[in-house]
Amino acid sequence: MSNALRNSVILTILLILMLSGFLLFHRRYNKQAGILEAQNKKTEATIADLDEQISKRDSLMAAYEIMLEMQSQQSKILVGSDSANQSYQYLLRVLKWMGKYIPFNFALTDASKKQAAYNEYVISGRTHYSDLIKLTKHLEYERAVITIEDFSIGSDTVAASDTVSFSMVFRTHFQEGGPELESITNKDFNSPWLGYQLFNIRIYDSIPEREIDPRLVNISEATLIGLGDGKAFLRDKQGIIHILSPGSKVAYGYLREVDMPNGRAVFKLNLHGLEETHFLQVRNLP
């Protein structure tokens, strides 16, 4: 093989190598450039997205402040943590908001487990029924998420009593990140309707001790001494004469009518929870 031919072969091989190398590097660089450009496009899109978000930074901060403000004004708030101390203190704060004093026993139950996001407590005692209604409404309607799991009310066996016995099992729920129970403010809501004493005994065997206006005459201890001109004349045990007309109040009731023909006065009295009719016959004076 001549030098010229050999050189041509070498040059051809060099040409092929150069071509391969050129194609290889060109392709590689092109690919790298393509990848980088694609990445740059993504980055630009991300930056544009972030720019848009950042442009809202001030308004978002304001919104966050509003949210924090709103959080304290929420109708319900899941507190961040709870302990028996915190819950007991919260109950006292509720009573303060109510402006009432309710004596109760307080205990932590076994149902409070570490895994659960709540603590369970029981309170029991005896109080006015209206106060109990208020306490119940406060616990249920205040901002802190407290659920009353069990509730019992028993009427007082004492006649005409407005107190009841009660026991209540409630749970204080919490979740990390929430506000502290102490920081929760009271909420405005409508007072419960207190127009009726639901557990008040209406009929009883013995007459309960009641405070009677001493100016009113007790007909069981008085004597009808006369009737006349639609009026009844009663003398009490102290000898004082009371002049009554229909509708006049007496102890436990009022004068219903003056029954002249029969010589008696008709009274309506509520001694055992029910309105009963009582008669006083004119007694001739000695």
Added chain:
Amino acid sequence: MVKHPKQAFGISEDGTVLRLVRLIRDRDQVYLHDVDRIDLERSLYNLQEELPVAAETKAWEDEGGSDQEIKLDEFENVYSPDIKTSPWETMFNSYYLRQGVIALNISEEHLIKAQEQIEGARKVKQFVKSQLSPLEFKAKEWQTCQVKINQRPNLWLHKGPNQLFNILAEYARKHKHQFYYQLADSNDIALTDYFRVNCLEKDKRTLLVYLGVEYRRAFMFDKGEWITTLPLQITQSAPTPEIVYSKLALALDSAQLSDPEQLVICGDLVNAELLEYLSAQYPPNTVSILNFAHIVVNSQRSDLYENIYLAQFALPLSLAYKALFPEDLRYTHSNFLPHKTLESQKTFKVAWHGLIVLGIIFLLTLFGTVSMLKVSSRLKSAKTNKRLLDHTLAQRRIEAAEIQEIRTKLEQQQKVFEVMRGILDGKNPWTEVLDILNRKVASLPITWLTNLKKSGERLVITGITTNRQHILSIANALPNSGIIKVTEAEIKDRRVWDFEIQSDLPKKDWIAEIENDLRKLMDMKQQYGEDPSQPGSPEAPKGKAAAETGPQKASTAQVKNLAPYRGLSPIMDKYMPQVPDNITKKGGDDLKEYYAFIASINRGNMWEYRDLGVKFLNRHSSGTLADLVRWYMAYRLYIDKEFSLVHVYNEPLISSSTELYPWALLLAARVDYARNSTGYKNRYDNLKNDYSRHIISGQIKEDLRVIEGAAK
């Protein structure tokens, strides 16, 4: 041809004498380092039949004797005659010929000089063909050159072997040397070139006389030009000065030339006696010995400083000197080296095909360079851009982190709403209970309660009334109530009735209040939060309008990372609960709402599907579609890894006996498994035992396969 050789070896043969000189060139200065000569028994061209001599080797046999007696081979004289080296090998061995270029002479006997002037390639070729046989012509063992004599170009043709070249080539082959042959020239040309260029005084007619062993010529120069060559008919090997002079005079007479103004002699026959005799025959200062003023002797040999001694080396010195200055155009452009040798020494010779390839390489390089520059520029620009963008992005991310934190807190707040919704669902009815009873009983004279309590999930009240009709009134005021007992009694001689009533606890809609707060938060998020269509949102809504009206089936969510589910893939489409045909055929607004909800589930926007789901449940708290909404909501929360919220929607399905109970149980089992709670085993056992023929049995088997595989 080496353009600027540093070292040249001039080798010449003249009859039986072989001479060698070594010149070294340092820029324009030439140094003579060595001269050497050997005398051969016969001329190289008479030794032709013996060359090359191949040393025969005799087969050697080991005559080492026996084990008892060691017998050493003795030196035998039989080897000595065959292994003797040739005299020129001895001379060549003394020099590093491969370190320089080699210039040698050719035999004058193989030189044919054209009588007439021949110019042009075609005429030259015709002349050569006329002088050579076709075989010799085809073999290309011939060389030509144009020699300018007396202002006329003369064509010289060299043919036949060059024995001096052959012995050098053989020597190189034998010793595995790579020689570079710079020049093979005629004696006439070499001598006249050296003399004309370096020694000739142009204003004098000068006769250069070379008196070698066989080669004996005289060259006449006039006005700086070589005008003619005079053959000297000196046949004696050692002629006397008188013979030399007479032959010289004869040659001049024959050529009809007058005596030269200057006579320069060189060659083997030059000696002091000849110089003295010739000087006596010509006018004073006419005769001189060829001097080598341009060559500095660099040797410790004293004889080298004497021109008489150096005169015998005039031929190899002329050859070596010409070889050192190939770029000097004053020298005759002649070289009688074989064509193949010249070609083989042109390492970088490029033919037409090579030129084409070179051209392509050039174009490719040009195109490639431009193209690579473009790509490189693009890459560099992209890299620079990337650095800037990365820097900007890092800065933006730092700024966005704070925003993200706030957004996360907003999201957490929404999760709190979900949790609260679950906690308060069906709870805290007591204020409502007491309010209902207070208002009702207040309208019923002589009626009161003695006890109020909760038994299981039911409300139990006991009380006393004087009117039995009142008992019914109280019972009717309570949801899903029933009179357990009514007994007669007497108090103060009055007939009264003791009663006991059970009922459900009335529902207090706490959700509405929470929803109100949630709506405020969502409004805030929509105003300041992420746009679901922006990159980074879970999924962009697809065809919302169509999705809200057309029938929709929940599709299996695409989950890339199964690690949070401990390897369990999403439930396959074929095992998902579907709307019963009777409801589908019936249609209605609730079905449209359901489809809208399912579309939001498929889109995966948490805010959207939770909102739609809760709204649906507020409007339709019971029924098959409500159960389906609960299950899909729970399942989507499971897919979104909100495991703590799953039970809020899944628990009602487990505690009731709906048709979705097996799916709810499966979901609860998956949540337990994801949370690594041991409860999943019992749930899967129940599923495996009780629902082996249910539609979801395939999914149960698949889940168990994964779970058991992970356990192994």
